[in-house]
Amino acid sequence: MKNIEQVIFEGKRVIVRVDFNVPLDENFNITDDTRIRAAMPTINKVINDGGRLILMSHLGRPKKNPDEKYSLKHIINHLSKVVGKEVAFADDCMKASDKVAAMQNGDVLLLENLRFYAEEEGKVRGIEKGEEGYDEAKKALKESQKEFTKTLASYADYYINDAFGTAHRAHASTALIADYFDADHKMYGFLMGKEVEAVNKVMKDIKRPFTAIMGGSKVSTKIDIIENLLTKVDNLILCGGMTYTFKKALGGNIGKSICENDKLDLALSILDKAKEKGVNLVLAVDAVVADDFNNNANTMIVDPMDIPEAYEGMDIGPKTRVLFGDVIKNSKTILWNGPCGVFEFDNFSNGSRAIAEAIVEATKNGAFSLIGGGDSVACVNKFNMADQVSYVSTGGGALLEAIEGKELPGIAAIK
Numbered sequence: 121m122k123n124i125e126q127v128i129f130e131g132k133r134v135i136v137r138v139d140f141n142v143p144l145d146e147n148f149n150i151t152d153d154t155r156i157r158a159a160m161p162t163i164n165k166v167i168n169d170g171g172r173l174i175l176m177s178h179l180g181r182p183k184k185n186p187d188e189k190y191s192l193k194h195i196i197n198h199l200s201k202v203v204g205k206e207v208a209f210a211d212d213c214m215k216a217s218d219k220v221a222a223m224q225n226g227d228v229l230l231l232e233n234l235r236f237y238a239e240e241e242g243k244v245r246g247i248e249k250g251e252e253g254y255d256e257a258k259k260a261l262k263e264s265q266k267e268f269t270k271t272l273a274s275y276a277d278y279y280i281n282d283a284f285g286t287a288h289r290a291h292a293s294t295a296l297i298a299d300y301f302d303a304d305h306k307m308y309g310f311l312m313g314k315e316v317e318a319v320n321k322v323m324k325d326i327k328r329p330f331t332a333i334m335g336g337s338k339v340s341t342k343i344d345i346i347e348n349l350l351t352k353v354d355n356l357i358l359c360g361g362m363t364y365t366f367k368k369a370l371g372g373n374i375g376k377s378i379c380e381n382d383k384l385d386l387a388l389s390i391l392d393k394a395k396e397k398g399v400n401l402v403l404a405v406d407a408v409v410a411d412d413f414n415n416n417a418n419t420m421i422v423d424p425m426d427i428p429e430a431y432e433g434m435d436i437g438p439k440t441r442v443l444f445g446d447v448i449k450n451s452k453t454i455l456w457n458g459p460c461g462v463f464e465f466d467n468f469s470n471g472s473r474a475i476a477e478a479i480v481e482a483t484k485n486g487a488f489s490l491i492g493g494g495d496s497v498a499c500v501n502k503f504n505m506a507d508q509v510s511y512v513s514t515g516g517g518a519l520l521e522a523i524e525g526k527e528l529p530g531i532a533a534i535k
C-alpha cells in the first residue's frame with residue numbers, strides 16, 4: 121500500500137470513501153459537521169494536488185432507492201462551504217460516469233448515498249434470513265454486488281479509504297472495492313491513517329505500564345473487549361454501572377444499583393482471569409449513591425459493597441477518584457472507553473472528570489492516551505479536554521472491534 125503523502129494526484133481521478141453520515145435536523149440542516157471536517161485533510165490534499173476528487177459515503181439506513189430523507193443532496197451546500205468550492209452531485213451513484221468524465225483538475229463530485237443500493241452492504245432487503253427465497257436472493261445479490269463494486273472502481277485511478285467509522289464493515293465501498301486497485305493505487309486517508317496508528321499504539325507497540333479504563337453501563341456489552349484487554353494491559357480499571365455486577369458477585373449489597381444478575385459468574389471469571397494473567401484489576405472502593413435517578417437526588421458516599429436498600433450507585437467516590445487517578449498517572453499507555461458514572465447529570469460527573477483530568481496529566485508527562493467509543497468521547501468534550509489527550513477516536517463501533525482484537529475489513533483490504 122502507498123502512503124497518501126507519497127502520491128501527487130495531479131490529473132488523476134481519486135475516489136475517496138468518507139464517512140459523511142452526519143446528523144440532520146427536520147429541515148435537513150447539519151447539526152454537527154465533525155465528520156466532514158475530519159475528512160478535510162484528505163480532501164484538501166487531493167484538491168491541492170490538482171486531482172479530480174470523487175467522494176462517496178452512506179447516510180443513515182435507507183431501505184429503498186431513492187429515499188429522499190437520506191439523500192446526500194442535503195449536505196451539498198454545507199460541504200461546498202467547508203471545502204471552499206462548489207461540489208457537484210451525482211444523484212445516482214451507479215450512473216456517474218458522464219459526470220466523472222467531465223471533471224477538471226481540482227473538481228469535486230459527491231455521489232448519492234451508496235446505501236440506496238442493497239449491494240453496498242450486501243444485505244438482502246425484504247426477505248428475512250430463513251424465509252423462502254432468501255438464499256436465492258442472497259446469491260443474486262452477491263453477483264450484482266460485484267457489478268456495483270466494479271462500477272464504483274471504474275470511476276477512478278486511485279482509491280482512498282478515509283472512513284474509519286465503517287472500517288469494521290466488509291461493504292462494497294469500504295473493503296471490496298480495494299480489490300480493483302493495485303498496491304500503488306490504494307491507501308488510507310489522513311484520518312484513517314491516524315486512527316490505525318492510534319489503535320496500533322494500544323494493541324501492538326505498547327509502552328508500559330498500559331492501563332485500560334472500561335466504564336459504561338453493562339459488562340455484557342464489553343465482555344469481548346475486556347477478555348482481549350486482559351491479554352494486553354497491566355492495569356484494568358472497571359467502573360461505571362458494571363461495578364455493581366462485580367460487587368454483587370463478590371457478595372456485596374448493592375441496593376437499587378443497575379446489575380446484570382445473569383452475569384455474576386462472568387464477573388467472577390473475569391476477576392479470576394485477571395489474577396491468572398497478573399493483571400491489576402481495579403474496582404471502586406467507594407461510591408456516590410442516590411435515592412433517585414436524577415441530578416438533584418439525595419446522595420451519600422458509601423462502600424459499594426454495602427449500599428443501603430433505597431439507594432443506587434451513580435458515580436465513584438473521592439477515595440476511588442484518587443485510587444484510579446494514581447494508577448492512570450503512572451501509566452505510559454492509556455485507553456478509556458465508557459464513563460465511570462452517570463456523567464450526563466452534573467452532580468454525578470465528578471468521577472469521570474477526575475479520570476479525564478488524570479489522563480490529561482499523564483499525557484502531559486509523555487503517556488499516549490486514546491479515548492474512544494461513544495460516551496467517553498462525549499465526556500472529554502463535555503469537560504473541554506479533547507485537545508489535551510493524545511487521540512480521540514471518531515469510530516465508535518470500529519474502534520471497539522479493533523480493541524476486541526478483530527482485524528477490520530476496511531483496514532485489511534488496503535493492506
Ligand code: AMP
Pocket residue numbers: 335336337338341359360361378433434435457458459460461462463464494495
Ligand atoms: P455504555 O453505552 O455501555 O458505554 O454506557 C454509557 C452509559 O453508562 C452512560 O449513559 C452513563 O450514564 C451510564 N452509566 C455509567 N455509570 C452508571 C451507573 N452507575 N448507573 C447507571 N448508568 C451508568
